[in-house]
Amino acid sequence: MVLHYKCPHCGSDMIYDADTGKLACPSCRTRLDIEEMDVPREPAGEATETVTWHCNNCGADLMALPETAATTCSFCGAGVVIAERVTGDQSPHYVIPFTVSKEEAIKAFKKWCRNGLLTPKGFMTADRIKSITGIYVPFWLYDLNSRARVNATATKVRTYTSGDYLYTETSYYDVYRELDLHYVKVPVDASVKMDDRFMDRLEPYQYSGLKEFKPPYLAGYLAEKYQFTDAELLDRAKNKIRSYIESAIGSSLSGYTTVTRMSEDIETRNVKSHYVLLPVWLVVYDYDNFEHNFVMNGQTGKVVGKPPLSYGKIAAWFGGIAAGVFLAMKFLSLAMGGGFL
Incomplete structure (x- = not known):
């Protein structure tokens, strides 16, 4: 089933408006509050195959890839949501809606280009944007608990003088530390297409903007469903917090002159994981007969990419x-x- 959102007053296709946070009609400017809309959640099975969907707006029949959750009709441009990909077991728990509109994204990207001190002059003008596309990227947010047990030997060195002599006193200690650490909302993208390095650098998102998922938020944007389960990406989530665990262990062993770790046991478990959709603008910039790809955080406007160098x-x-x-x-x-x- 394909979901179209029609304006109740003029019948035009409605899209999500980042400026107002509401479903908007571009024709008569009607606004609908998504939080007040009654959106049914129908049970659905695994939707893994390429499907054909019918555009109720123009009558065209088009194909959708297995990971596509929302798209636009190639003939009439209507925004549609493929219900089977966002309901039942496929339904995200939360979504951060776009707060940076397309116009604001273009403006922010141009400003970012002008700040490139080592980029070519022609690139800095930012007048060669080939395309800019809003897409909801699937993420897992992990709540993790880490228990760390560390055995170490440590020393404290004290130097003092007595009469004409300089003394150095070294005290030795057996040290044991047991830490119980909690990390919440550790993000890992679950998309095959998106570059993991770019997605990591788009952080942080402001999770105060998380909303309970409703399909109308996707209207007018592209969206993917997850291609990796939370179990498959758990190791990557653990790796993302490893440096924080090391920092916590180091802080707990402060106050000594030297510390030698003899043994270390770190156990991290997934307390809970949430399937969420996060907003990303994909920018394709045509410079010097070559396409450069950039991504922008659709909530904060942060830009990530590798610009050409002069x-x-x-x-x-x-x-x-x-x-x-x-x-x-x-x-x-x-x-x-x-x-x-």
Whole structure:
């Protein structure tokens, strides 16, 4: 089943409006509060196969990939939601709706391009945006509990003088630490298509913006359902908190002159995981006959990507540093009684 959201007043296709947070009609400007809409949640089985869906707006029959949860009709542009992919077992628990509109995203991207000190001048104008697409990317949010047990030997060194002698006193300790650590809402993207490094760098999202999922939030945007289960991505979630665990262990062992860890046992379990959809703008920028891909956090406007570099600017930058170091050394030599050669 395909969900279309028609305006109750003029019959036009409605889309989610990031500016107002409501379902909006572009024709008569009717606004509907999604939180007050009665959206049925029908039970659904696994939807893993490519499906054909019928556009109720223009009558076209189109194909949808197994991971597609929301899309637009290629013929009339109507935004549709494939109900089987967002109901029952396939239903996300929460969604962070877009708060950065398409116009705001373009403006923010252009500003970001202008800040590239080592990018080519032509790139900095940001006037070659080929496409910008809003997509809800599937994530798992993990609540994790880690128990760490550490055995170590430590020393405290004290130096003091007595008469004409300098003494060094070293005390030795057997140290045991047991930590109970809790981490909430650790995000891991569950999409095959999205670059994991880019998704990680888009963080943080502001989870105060999480809303209970309702299909109308997807209207007018693309969306994917998860391609990895929470069990399959648990190891990646554990790796994301590893540095925080190490930092907590290190803090618990502070106060000693030296610490040597003899044994360490860390056990991390998944307390709870939530399937959520997070907003991302995909930006394709055409520069120098090559497409550069960027992603933007659809809630905060943060941009991530690898812009092209200007080798002329890089050479000038390093040349400026070298010249500055050379002059500094000359002035230092002069101050110490030397002179310019």
